[in-house]
Amino acid sequence: MLPSFFTTLLSFLVVLTVIVFVHEMGHYLVARWNKIAIQTFSIGFGPELFGWNDRHGTRWRVSAIPLGGYVRFVGDMNATSALPDNDVIANAGPELRDRLFVSKNVWQRISVVIAGPVANVLLTFVILYALLLGYGRYTIPPVIGDVVTGSVAAEAGLQPGDRILSVDGYAVRGFEDFQRLVATAPQRPVTIVLDRSGAEKTIVATPEAAETTDRFGKTHRIGRIGVSRDVENSDVTLYRPGPVEAVGMTFEEIRFIVDRTVAFIGDFFVGRGDREQLGGPVKVAQVSGEVATLGFAAFVNLIAMISLNIGIFNLLPVPMLDGGHLVYYLIEAVRGRPLSPRVQEVGFRIGLALVFTLTIFTLVNDLL
Known part of the structure; x- marks a missing residue:
């Protein structure tokens, strides 16, 4: 039985909201741990639908376009955290300046960036482990x-x-x-x-x-x-495995998914890739609605699979993604100083073009 439009839409929103929230919460918690001033925690992009300010001055918001999310630090030029806002940094007082993301050492910034994908992996582990123990x-x-x-x-x-x-x-x-x-x-x-x-x-x-x-x-x-x-x-x-055995089985399952995902991507470089298996937001929505009709366990398992794949995707060394930020910070750690703002800006523009092109390709591929 094919799902209704309402079931597909609701399932898609649940899947994406859970995964995005966990990913961004990874960034948020490690940033707070490193005493970084956080301006915004947003689920979705675009105009704010509703939100509130917490006692730390962070604006928590739900936005109109539910295709992602972001954590914006005080002193960031925009939601991508690609480049710093020099005016804000120049006018910041001593106390605030110490809490700016750009003021933290390179290893603290690396920990904040990698925390998002790690949170996705942890979500996958928790779900798969719970399903294995609960259902066998x-x-x-x-x-x-x-x-x-x-x-x-x-x-x-x-x-x-x-x-x-x-x-x-x-x-x-x-x-x-x-x-x-x-x-x-x-x-x-x-x-x-x-x-x-x-x-x-x-x-x-x-x-x-x-x-x-x-x-x-x-x-x-x-x-x-x-x-x-x-x-x-x-x-x-x-x-039904015991709690200890289930840990090993869950890690093995995650290793299998990562291995097959990497192999799937590699197929495109050797002429074996099947573009019909690539999917963007439309395909994720369709699959979410279909799997929702199979029951709770299947639906939660889908969340685990997509979460892990989003974590892997975000680690790709493409500026605009977490992996691109990591490349910049690792280069900084080796050189002892960051790349010039000009070089970083060019990289982010290239990364934006790549991500935009991939988004359009998957969208067209979904609709054909």
């Missing part, structure tokens, strides 16, 4: 039932009865793990470790690219090697 996971034995003649699996030497132990270093606890690890690696070699009659073997196979359609009619490009297995009710078990 249904699993079936990772044993191959059939191998299609002439398939990638047959050519690689996989056989019925093989028990899969790991793929690309990721532990395989169930056949569903094996399917997912292969499906997320179309046309990329995967290293499969298996147990065959008590002997451990390692096989390398390259899944072929195939298209599949989900329950909402969306087409996805996945990897397939040509194996399957029949599933009886008795094969399905609910596995």
Whole structure:
């Protein structure tokens, strides 16, 4: 069942608001910890819809365009914190000057900048960990039932009865793990470790690219090697890890998502990229509405996935993003002095053009 427009809109706003709030709260809390004067904490861009001032003088606001957010420090020229406002800095008294972002040492500024993406990763960890402890996971034995003649699996030497132990270093606890690890690696070699009659073997196979359609009619490009297995009710078990084991499983899941995300981006540089899988705000809204119809756990899991991807995206070394600020500050740490305002301004203009171009591309891609 396709979601209604209201469900899609509301789901999108919930997803984006939670993720943006956590990201900006990361910046805010570390800035407060470093005694930095904060002018504005905004969810959204553009005209303010409503807001209030706290006892520290920070303006908390919800703005009209819900496609992001920002923390603006006293002495910033604008909401991007790209360049300082020299007039404000020049007229600041001694007490305020000590609390300006630009007055802090480079490592304090680095900690503030990196706190946003770290907050996104922490949100992902907390959600995945809670879901794993609360719901557990249904699993079936990772044993191959059939191998299609002439398939990638047959050519690689996989056989019925093989028990899969790991793929690309990721532990395989169930056949569903094996399917997912292969499906997320179309046309990329995967290293499969298996147990065959008590002997451990390692096989390398390259899944072929195939298209599949989900329950909402969306087409996805996945990897397939040509194996399957029949599933009886008795094969399905609910596995509930303990609190300590769940920590390791959650970290492994995050590592898997990061690895596959980086590989997905890398595919575009070697001619394997599928632009249909790229998405901007429209696609995020569509997916949010669709997943919301699947229940609470699926919806919260989506928030975790998007949060992690936004954290990764913000660490790209592009001026205007957190990663771009980090590059500037790391250069400053090595040189002992910051880059000139002119160089920084040129970098931010290039970064703005790149981000704007990517936004337009994903928007057009979503609508086509």
